[in-house]
Every structure is written in C-alpha cells, then in structure tokens.
Amino acid sequence: MKPYRYERSEDVSGTISTIAEEPEGAFLAGGTNIVDLMKLGVMSPDMLVDVRRLTPDDVEETEDGGVRIGAAVTNSDLAAERTIRSRYPAISEALLSGASAQLRNMATTGGNLLQRTRCVYFQDTTTPCNKREPGSGCSAIEGHNKNHAILGASEHCVATHPSDMAVAMTALDAFVVTHGPDGERRIPIEELHRLPGSEPERDTILEHGELITAVELPPTAFFSNSKYRKVRERASYAFALVSVAAAMDVEDGVIRDVRIALGGVAHKPWRATKAEEALRGEPVSEANFRAAAEIELEDAEPLSGNAYKIPLARNVIVRTLSDLSEEGR
Amino acid sequence: MTATQAPGKAVGAPISRVEGGLKVRGAATYAYEHRLHEPVYLYPLQSTIANGRVTKIDASRAEAEPGVVVVLTHENAPKLASTDDKELAILQSGDIGFRGQFIGAVIADTFETARYAASLVEIEYDENEPDADFRADRDDLYTPEQLNAGFETDTSVGDADGAFDSAAHKLAATYTTPREHNNPMEPHATIAVWDEDELTLYESTQGVFWTQKTLAPLFGLDAGKVHVISPHVGGGFGSKGLPHANVVLAAMGAMLVPERPVKFALTRHMMFTVAGYRTPTIQRVRLAADENGKLSAVSNDVVEQTSKIKEFAEQTATSARMMYDSPNIKTTHRLAALDVSVPSWLRAPGEAPGIFALECAMDELAIECGLDPVEFRIMNEPENDPESGLPFSSRGLVECLREGAERFGWNGRHPTPRSERDGRWLVGSGVASSVYPVYSMGGNAATVRANSDGKYEVEIGAADIGTGTWTVLGQIAADELGVPFEDVEMKIGDTTLPNASGAGGSSGITSWGSTVVEAVRSLREKIEADHGGNIPEEGVEATAKMPKNPHSGDFAMYAFGAHFVEARVDEDTGEVRVPRMTSVFAAGNIMNAKTARSQFMGGMVMGLSAALHEESVLDTRFGHVVNHDLAEYHIPTNADVGEMDVSWIEEDDPYVNPMGSKGIGEIGIVGSAAAVANAVYHATGVRVRELPITPDKLIS
Known part of the structure; x- marks a missing residue:
C-alpha cells in the first residue's frame, strides 16, 4: 500500500475545501471498500479525509413525511431502524442480505452508495482494465464474466455495481443529498450512478470533493409493500x-x-x-x-x-x- | 476441562483437545507468531507472465525506500545445491514456468514497508504465449509413468470394452471436477533464521521431517542442520505436506541477513499461486450391468493437468478399481502439461474427484436399471478386493448404507425425480458411497520416558494440523501404559524429537500410534528386565521404531462410508440448499469420539463445498486464477451447512494396526459431493455432471 496522509476536519465545508486541493485525495467513511482496494494497489490516494463523524448518523422524518438518512448511519443501524423496516422494508431486507455482520457494522449509507463496481480484473493490477487504467482494455469481455452486466454495458466495461442497498433505494425513488465545492445538490438516486460508456473509470456523476451527506426517501405509502x-x-x-x-x-x-x-x-x-x-x-x-x-x-x-x-x-x-x-x- | 479417564479407558472417549484452551486464548503459538529478536519481513515478487523469462529487474527505487534491508532476485540469490525440483529451485535463473512464480523478494523492517517497496520494483520480461488451456481433446496428452502415491497409471482386468458393448444396461457419461485450491485458515507461514551453517525454520507444516528432508539437500546441508519447529498448524488439507517454494524463498532471504529472523506469510491471494491445488479432472466413465443389475463393466478414463515444470499425477481412478464387483474393470490416466503452477495434494487426492464421478454414474445406472440406488450398490458388493484379489481386512460399506438409510429415512423414498416440493423448493434426496485406503508411512520412531513420580513423556516428531494428534497420541499411550490420560505428556512438532512421517494420506495415527504403542511395549520390557518392574528414581526411557505390520500384503485395507443428502432447489432461481446430511462411516476403532466427529464433519462440509461452491477459474490468456480470494472463490458459510448427522459403526479390525484404527482425515470428503449431486438430480430431474452445481447450471 502506498503511504498516505490521514486527515480529519471538523466541518463539512472545511473538509470539502481540504480535498478540493488534493486531486488524489479521497473520503474515508467505513473503509470497507476503499481500504481493500488500497491494499490491492487498485486505488492509491495520497490523502484520506475521514468523514465518518462529519455527517449525521441518525434517521429523521422530513417535512413532507418522508425520511432523511444521515450518510454516516451504518448499514446495520439502518437495517434495524423501525421506520425503515415498516415503511421501506425492501431497504432493510437489502441491507441485511449484504456482506457480513462485521462489514455492516462498519459500512455507512454514503459509503455503500460509493462502492466501486466489482470485477475480478479491476481488482487485479496485473491485468488490463479500462476502469483502473483507462485505455488498457477490458479483460472481462473475453474472460471470466459470469458475474458481469447484461444491461447497459459498453465495449469498455461490463462490470456490475455490487450494492444491495442502492438497488432498493433506486426502486423507492430515493434522493441523494450532496455538498460539494459548488454547494448543495439533491440528486435522484437513479442519476447518481453512471453507465460505463467510454468513461468506465467514473462510477458516479459526483465531482471530486463532493460529499454525500444524506439520503432522502419520499413518503409514498405503498412502499410499505416492498x-x-x-x-x-x-x-x-x-x-x-x-x-x-x-x-x-x-x-x-x-x-x-x-x-x-x-x-x-x-x-x-x-x-x-x-x-x-x-x-x-x-x-x-x-x-x-x-x-x-x-x-x-x-x-x-x-x-x-x-x-x-x-x-x-x-x-x-x-x-x-x-x-x-x-x-x- | 478434560474429564479424568480411568486408566486404560482413554481411547475412544470424547476427550477435548488438550491444546484447545491455548487456541481459544490465542496462546497456541502458530508459525508466524514465535517471538524472536529483531525480525525482518519478506514480501515476494511474483511473475506477472506465465511463460518466458525475466530480462531486467530494477530494484533501485525499492532499495532507496527507508526500512528496506535487501532486495532478493535471481541475480543475487544463493545458488542451490540441488535444482532437480523445478518448483523449489527458485531464483536460479530468470526463467518463468507459471504466472505467480517467485522471482524475488523485498526484505524490510516492517511488513508494510516490504509490501510497498515490492510494488516499486520494476521488472521486464521476455514473454511467450502461455499454454494453459485444459481440454480432453488436446493432441499432446501423455501417459505418466506412475501416479501419486505410486499407483499404476493404467489397469485392465477382463475386457471392459467388450462387456460394455454387449450389456443390457449401460451408462457412459463425462464428469468434470474443477481446479480447487487448498485454503486453510492459517496460510503458509515461515520464520527462517540462519546461524552459521544451521537453518532454523518455524514453519506451518504437515510434517517437520518432510520439510527438513526437502530443504536440507537444496541448501547442501546435512538433515541435522535444518531444525524445523511446528507445534500448531491452522490446517493444511495437503497443501502443507510437500513443501512449496515459499519455504525456500524465506530460507534464501534469511541467508542474506544472517542471524536475523525472516518472517514470511502467504497472503490469501498467494494461496492461489504457489501452494498447490487440486487438478481439474475430465472423467469418461462407463458402467454396464446385466438385466438384473449386476455390474459387468466399470471403466474410468481420466484426463487431468500438471505443470510443465514438475509432474503431479493425481490417482483419480484408483477407487474405480476396487469399489464394486465387476469382472471387467479398466482405468486410464492422461495428463496435459501446461504453463501453470504445480498441482499437489488436496484432501483425498484421487478419491475425492474419482468417487464423485463413479458414484454419480452408479446413481445414473441404478435409475437405468430401475433399482434403488442403495440396493444397487449392495448387490454389487465384492467378496474380495476386485483389484488385488485379497480379502478385505474389514469392509463395512453395506452396514454403512443400511444404517445410513435407516437414520436418514431413505426407505419409502419416491424414486421419481421432481416428485416432492415445498412451496417453490423442489426437494430430493441422494446417496453415495465413500472409501479411503488405510495407509501407513515408514520411518517413524518414538521415545517414551517414565518418571518416578508416575508421569510419562512421549516424544515423536508428529504433526497436529488441527486434527487432534496432541490428544489422540496421548490417549493411545495412556491406554498402552495403563495409566490415566492426564499422566501422559506429549511432545510433537519438532525435528529434535524422534523421526516421524507427516500428516498425509490419513496415515498419521496408524503410523505414529503404532510406533508409540511399540515404544511403550519396549519401555515396559526395559522396566521389567533392567529395573525389576519399578521405575528408578532417575526415570527410564525407551525408543522404538514403527513395527512392520505382519498382516500387510495379506489383506486389502480400506475405510468405507455412506452419505445421504437432502437437497432443495429453488425452481425459479436454481439456488441449491442442503438442509441435512447423514453420513455413516466404517473406519475401524475410533480413537476419540469428539475429534473424530469433527474430522468426519469437516470432510462432509468440504464435500458439500466441492458440490456447490468451489471452483478456481483460470484465465487461459494470462494463465492465472482470477477469482483468487474468498469473496470470489466460495466455500460454504455457516448458513449453508444444515443438520449434520455423523456416526460410525462398530468395526473390529485386528489387521490394520495395533489400535485397530483407520485414518479418518479424508474419508468425509469422499463421496459427499456425489450424494449432493444425486440429490439435486432427484429434486429437479436435471443431471449436472460438471462441478460445482451453481444456479446458472439449473436455471431455465
């Protein structure tokens, strides 16, 4: 693993300006994905900014009767949340079907959304991969692709997104709230993640330094039947x-x-x-x-x-x- | 705590493993954990091509990194005294025989520095196209001189081809088993220290003397100059039997930093490159029977893989030679030599893949004959060993089948596939037989010492790879001495102890136990003859070698078993779940009811794993296993293992060894995958002949 600096600042705007000046910097929340990828040499940020204590870690009702989930709420806490279990059961079920209990205790809501797509060649620095090394070629298209995409893939990348939670949130019309260098925005979750197209290195539409602070769910009544x-x-x-x-x-x-x-x-x-x-x-x-x-x-x-x-x-x-x-x- | 056993009653009792407390407290010292003065850490450089040679290594950036002690490459590596074994003779040139082969190492003050610095070493290659395509229709398959463990490559009794052609009922099918990698919880680990001309290895190994005898000639040393210490081992499953190149690399590294301990543990990724694996197999099985269901022909033609740099020929079809009664039996083995790492032992090499194919084929032919699969097996039970003609020392297969059928509730089973469902689940049941030879290995000696306080010490350089050796050898010694179990202290896992064979081929207790019994008998004679029947003040000891079994050559010696499995298959998704397995074994006298149950069950779970999960996917373009971690290479989770009903029959076999025991480390895995596959067929009507049985093979 490449040596890196570790930072933790006290507020959202300070954090965003810190990382805006570090083109190779990255956010660290639960660390369950990025730390693995750093050990494998797949990602090598020179600075990690710890955001775990920076964003809310609770679930609250919104004015329109929906709920707002703080980005730091862990997967295990969110799965157990009474409101989620009764009003949005698909999200609770998705979370509980993901990873292991140990990982769910560490992983956060914001981090879960930002997992990198999964492919054995992306994770292996000795093989070509357009996502890891743009232009090097896709090893999966003619290789081991049993777990790969059947919809929306491109000639550059056929990887799949691994999150369970994000699938449930996508079905239930969630919005992702972010803070970035250009201020706050509210993104329909369907638009957060990208199809690979000719830029498979970009998994989401987020700009460098843009931080997910919350996920909002609408008050739609029939989502209790999910x-x-x-x-x-x-x-x-x-x-x-x-x-x-x-x-x-x-x-x-x-x-x-x-x-x-x-x-x-x-x-x-x-x-x-x-x-x-x-x-x-x-x-x-x-x-x-x-x-x-x-x-x-x-x-x-x-x-x-x-x-x-x-x-x-x-x-x-x-x-x-x-x-x-x-x-x- | 261990209950006190009455003298002479330790063998068979469910005594908890004596080192269990140490393990639970984290106080059992595994190889990497020995505390030594000022250790350094080794991180290997591995080839990223499968065929070719290293043309240039630039280590300057790594060497400049603070904390780096030395970079080892083929340019500065010690010259080995023997280079016959191309798997072990690493860094003697820039030549590369497989992807992931060791081509150097970085040694540094910390593990993190070594790993990071290794990423800074720049390597250039002259690369040739790798040939890693394993197929049965290759035109360069060859016939090995002999198979692993010295078995004959091809055998033929009678005329299997002719009998097949004229049979009333017949089955010809090809079964495949995938490449599988041993992944013990503790990866291979070494601490190597050179002091003058002596090498000390704290090693995770299935046999300290196997390591000693392999390493000493490589470095031109007398065996006595290599000291191997291995008190606790976190599993091996064969991969820590024959030493692999990781030990050589650690020892080479240590040579460059005399007196400093060099620590090297394989990562999980590396476990998929250099520590051995089970070859994939392609097995063409043909069975024939007369109109009553009596077998008339059995044949298995096997194609499997080896490495171009070193041959390993798995004995896949040997069990077809002895399992069932047939006048015509034929087996063959052919190898494809590829640019891949060297296959080796994985729990029940030979029997595990071979019995999978044979027992699925038996299921298919039973159905073809309209017979119950249990009864079909029983009616083809041989009187004597079909291969050697010798009588069996004991053969409990029929009893296992009957007992297992009873326990499982087999009787009354509807023979038609797809005849039972529970909601969306299709429910089925399957059976398969199991077998494993009784092996013993030579070269053992043991010392037993009696102290005047009535306590005893037993020394033998045996191995406990999680199997219970510390405990079971103590039980055997205590009963032979006629003293309470607590009065015997074992010493194992060190080459300063008397010579011992390793833990392999389920031979440990037969080999070590027989030797301990002999040593106790010698001690008793000595006390009687020299000390008038009393233990002298200063104590007394006796050493004995393993006696020759007077019955070897007179009998065919095997353990047997039967597995019964319930499988459920989701008809929408092809997901397979196994809620229960019943297995009954006939394995002679069981030495410890508790550790034996654990070993049987571990084998059964590993067979379930082979049936449903395990497969190392090799990308032929690169020549390496691409699903090389435990997120992608699946083994069962706790939620995948249902009710495990493990039992054994009483079996009195006076011929196998003085304890009447048979090895039990491997038999649990043999046949269990076939029972799962047969149950999946019964549930769905779909016959999957290619392991593992994953949802994609069942979905429609």
Whole structure:
C-alpha cells in the first residue's frame, strides 16, 4: 500500500475545501471498500479525509413525511431502524442480505452508495482494465464474466455495481443529498450512478470533493409493500447474481403503481422503467409479470458466461411481484 | 476441562483437545507468531507472465525506500545445491514456468514497508504465449509413468470394452471436477533464521521431517542442520505436506541477513499461486450391468493437468478399481502439461474427484436399471478386493448404507425425480458411497520416558494440523501404559524429537500410534528386565521404531462410508440448499469420539463445498486464477451447512494396526459431493455432471 496522509476536519465545508486541493485525495467513511482496494494497489490516494463523524448518523422524518438518512448511519443501524423496516422494508431486507455482520457494522449509507463496481480484473493490477487504467482494455469481455452486466454495458466495461442497498433505494425513488465545492445538490438516486460508456473509470456523476451527506426517501405509502430478493450462490456473504427490489400498490386486483429495480445486471442499480410502465393499470397476473419482465430484458446482451442472468432476472421479477401482489392484497 | 479417564479407558472417549484452551486464548503459538529478536519481513515478487523469462529487474527505487534491508532476485540469490525440483529451485535463473512464480523478494523492517517497496520494483520480461488451456481433446496428452502415491497409471482386468458393448444396461457419461485450491485458515507461514551453517525454520507444516528432508539437500546441508519447529498448524488439507517454494524463498532471504529472523506469510491471494491445488479432472466413465443389475463393466478414463515444470499425477481412478464387483474393470490416466503452477495434494487426492464421478454414474445406472440406488450398490458388493484379489481386512460399506438409510429415512423414498416440493423448493434426496485406503508411512520412531513420580513423556516428531494428534497420541499411550490420560505428556512438532512421517494420506495415527504403542511395549520390557518392574528414581526411557505390520500384503485395507443428502432447489432461481446430511462411516476403532466427529464433519462440509461452491477459474490468456480470494472463490458459510448427522459403526479390525484404527482425515470428503449431486438430480430431474452445481447450471 502506498503511504498516505490521514486527515480529519471538523466541518463539512472545511473538509470539502481540504480535498478540493488534493486531486488524489479521497473520503474515508467505513473503509470497507476503499481500504481493500488500497491494499490491492487498485486505488492509491495520497490523502484520506475521514468523514465518518462529519455527517449525521441518525434517521429523521422530513417535512413532507418522508425520511432523511444521515450518510454516516451504518448499514446495520439502518437495517434495524423501525421506520425503515415498516415503511421501506425492501431497504432493510437489502441491507441485511449484504456482506457480513462485521462489514455492516462498519459500512455507512454514503459509503455503500460509493462502492466501486466489482470485477475480478479491476481488482487485479496485473491485468488490463479500462476502469483502473483507462485505455488498457477490458479483460472481462473475453474472460471470466459470469458475474458481469447484461444491461447497459459498453465495449469498455461490463462490470456490475455490487450494492444491495442502492438497488432498493433506486426502486423507492430515493434522493441523494450532496455538498460539494459548488454547494448543495439533491440528486435522484437513479442519476447518481453512471453507465460505463467510454468513461468506465467514473462510477458516479459526483465531482471530486463532493460529499454525500444524506439520503432522502419520499413518503409514498405503498412502499410499505416492498421487498428485496437476492439470488446468490451461497446462503450468505456473497454478491448478488441477480437481485430485485420492488414495491407494488394493488387495488381490486389491478396494479395502481409499481416500482422495480434490478441489481447484479448493470454498472448501476437498474431501474426497470419499461416493466413498470407495462404493468401500471394492468391486472395482477403471473402472465403480466412475465410479459413485463421480458419487455425490460429485451435489450439484454449477454456475454459468454452470463446468459443465465436473463431467465434468472425474469424469474425473480415474476416471483417478487407475485409475492408482493399476494402480500399487499 | 478434560474429564479424568480411568486408566486404560482413554481411547475412544470424547476427550477435548488438550491444546484447545491455548487456541481459544490465542496462546497456541502458530508459525508466524514465535517471538524472536529483531525480525525482518519478506514480501515476494511474483511473475506477472506465465511463460518466458525475466530480462531486467530494477530494484533501485525499492532499495532507496527507508526500512528496506535487501532486495532478493535471481541475480543475487544463493545458488542451490540441488535444482532437480523445478518448483523449489527458485531464483536460479530468470526463467518463468507459471504466472505467480517467485522471482524475488523485498526484505524490510516492517511488513508494510516490504509490501510497498515490492510494488516499486520494476521488472521486464521476455514473454511467450502461455499454454494453459485444459481440454480432453488436446493432441499432446501423455501417459505418466506412475501416479501419486505410486499407483499404476493404467489397469485392465477382463475386457471392459467388450462387456460394455454387449450389456443390457449401460451408462457412459463425462464428469468434470474443477481446479480447487487448498485454503486453510492459517496460510503458509515461515520464520527462517540462519546461524552459521544451521537453518532454523518455524514453519506451518504437515510434517517437520518432510520439510527438513526437502530443504536440507537444496541448501547442501546435512538433515541435522535444518531444525524445523511446528507445534500448531491452522490446517493444511495437503497443501502443507510437500513443501512449496515459499519455504525456500524465506530460507534464501534469511541467508542474506544472517542471524536475523525472516518472517514470511502467504497472503490469501498467494494461496492461489504457489501452494498447490487440486487438478481439474475430465472423467469418461462407463458402467454396464446385466438385466438384473449386476455390474459387468466399470471403466474410468481420466484426463487431468500438471505443470510443465514438475509432474503431479493425481490417482483419480484408483477407487474405480476396487469399489464394486465387476469382472471387467479398466482405468486410464492422461495428463496435459501446461504453463501453470504445480498441482499437489488436496484432501483425498484421487478419491475425492474419482468417487464423485463413479458414484454419480452408479446413481445414473441404478435409475437405468430401475433399482434403488442403495440396493444397487449392495448387490454389487465384492467378496474380495476386485483389484488385488485379497480379502478385505474389514469392509463395512453395506452396514454403512443400511444404517445410513435407516437414520436418514431413505426407505419409502419416491424414486421419481421432481416428485416432492415445498412451496417453490423442489426437494430430493441422494446417496453415495465413500472409501479411503488405510495407509501407513515408514520411518517413524518414538521415545517414551517414565518418571518416578508416575508421569510419562512421549516424544515423536508428529504433526497436529488441527486434527487432534496432541490428544489422540496421548490417549493411545495412556491406554498402552495403563495409566490415566492426564499422566501422559506429549511432545510433537519438532525435528529434535524422534523421526516421524507427516500428516498425509490419513496415515498419521496408524503410523505414529503404532510406533508409540511399540515404544511403550519396549519401555515396559526395559522396566521389567533392567529395573525389576519399578521405575528408578532417575526415570527410564525407551525408543522404538514403527513395527512392520505382519498382516500387510495379506489383506486389502480400506475405510468405507455412506452419505445421504437432502437437497432443495429453488425452481425459479436454481439456488441449491442442503438442509441435512447423514453420513455413516466404517473406519475401524475410533480413537476419540469428539475429534473424530469433527474430522468426519469437516470432510462432509468440504464435500458439500466441492458440490456447490468451489471452483478456481483460470484465465487461459494470462494463465492465472482470477477469482483468487474468498469473496470470489466460495466455500460454504455457516448458513449453508444444515443438520449434520455423523456416526460410525462398530468395526473390529485386528489387521490394520495395533489400535485397530483407520485414518479418518479424508474419508468425509469422499463421496459427499456425489450424494449432493444425486440429490439435486432427484429434486429437479436435471443431471449436472460438471462441478460445482451453481444456479446458472439449473436455471431455465
């Protein structure tokens, strides 16, 4: 690991100006991702600014009846939060399906969103990777790509975003609040993460020195009828092959409204807007769920090793929506 | 605390491991933890190409880093006295045989400095295209002279091909098992110290004398000049049996900094490069039976992998030679020599992949014959060993199958696949047999000392790799001495003790235990003859070598077992869960009911792991394993392991050794993967012949 400086300042604006002057500096929150990547030599910031005590570590109600989650709230605390469990169960379920208890105790809400995408070649400095070393080539496209993207990938990168929490928050219309050199902004979570395009080195739209301070959830009532289903190769402590977060509002057997997001399929949490559109106003039925899933997955482009994700994603969408339609009745 | 055992009753009792308290308190000293004066830390340089040679190493930036003591490369490395073993003869030239091979090291005051400085060393290569593509249709497969443990490469009894062609029922299928890497909790670790012409190694090893005898000739030393110390080992699973190049690198490094201890532990990543692994196998199995289900032909043609720099030929098909009664049995082994690291032992080399294929094929043929898989196995039970013609010293397979069926609730099972479900879960059950040879290894000696206070000391350079050796050898000695277990103190894990074989091939207790028994008998004779039956004031000791087993050559000696597994498969996702396993073993006299249960269960879990999780993915373009950490290379979590019902039958075998025991370290892993695969088939109707059985292979 390259030697680096460690800083901790007292306020948000001081921190932002500190890091603005350090082009190779990075924020440190729980450290569960960046410290690993530093040990591997994948990231080598020359300065870490500890922001863990800088942003709120509590969950509070907002004026419009939604909730605001401080960026420093740990994954384990957030999963256990009563409001989240009752009003946004998909988020609690997603958090509890992620990583291990030890990691969830360290990882924060802001840090979880900013995990780097996951790929064995990105993590191995001895192989080409456009994300790590722009222009060096993508090793995964013709290599080991069983865990890689089927949607929204590019010829430069086929990595997937690893977060479970972010998938649930994407389904539930979250906003990400940031402070940066240019002040505060409120970003729909769907816009936070990027598709790789020709700049796979950029995982998000955040500018250097822009700090996530909170995540806000809207007061949408039917989000209490939401769930997260994660498919993985073992019962715990594994990244999703495919995951689905969904919420559904059903009345008299008709879908009034629905939210669907997919994990493990793209460079970002994938909001399944086409499937949502196809379902609004339609009767609840397995056939309709299946048809909607197939519409969403029409654009899927499998690689040599991940074609299984298409039927898997379809099946999990159908199953999750079927479960929600039964439970939400 | 250990309960006091009445004299003569220690063997078999569920005595807790004597070093358990030390381990729980963190006070058991593992290799890396020995406190020595002013240690330095070694971090290796590893090749990033798979084939070629180093043309230039520029270490100037590393050497300039404060805290760096020395950079070791092939340009300044000590010349080894023997370079026959190309895996171990590192840094003797710039040649590279596989990706990840050691090409140097940085030694520094701290681990962090050594690791960082290693990243500053600039290396240039002359690179050749690597050949790492393991396939059965390569035209350069070759026939090794012999297999691991000295087995014959090819065998043929009768006419398996002819019998297959004319059979009423037959099954021909290809099964594959992947490359798997040993990952004990404690990675390989060494502290090496040179003092004049003596080398001391604090080492995590399955055999201190194996390490001594391998290292001494490399450095041109008499064996007595290499002192190996290894009291506690955090698992090995074969990878700490044959010494690997990490020990040589540590010793070379230490040579450059005389008298200073050099510490070197492999990282988890490095465990996937230099510490051995199980070869992938491609097994073409053919079974044939007559109209009643009596086997008429058994054959297994195996293709597996070795390294171009050193041959390792896994004995994958040997169990097909002796498992079931058939007049026609044929086995072959062919190797692909590739630009890859050297395969080696991984728990039950040979039996684990071989029995997976054979026992899946037996399941398939039972179904083809319309027979219950348990009954099909029982009706093909041989009278004598089909390979040697010798009688078995004991063979408890049928009893294990019957007992296991009873415990598991097999009887009444609906034979049709996909006939049971629980919500979205498809539920099935599967069975498979297990076998492991009774090995003993030569060269053992033990010393037993009687003190006048009635306490005894037993010395033998044996190894405890988490298996219970500290405890079990004490139990054996205590009973043979006729004294309470607490009155015996063991000393193991050091080359200053009497010579011992290593922990491998499940041979430890047979080899060391027989020797301890012999030493106790010698001591008793000595006390009787020289001291009138009384222990003198100054104490008395006797040393004995391992006696030859008078029955070897008269019997075929094996342990057996049967596994029963319930598997559940989510029909939407292909996720497989195994809520329960029942395994019954016939492994002679069980020395310690508690440590034995742990070993059996550990093997069963490892078989479950092989069935559902483990696979080292090699990228042929680069020649290395790309999923080289435990986030990507999966093993079961606690949540993946359900109810484990472990038991054994009473088996009295007077021929195997004086204790009547059979090795139990490996048999648990043998067959358990097949039982899982057979249960997945029964649940889903989908036959997966390529391990591991991951959701992508079941989803539709």
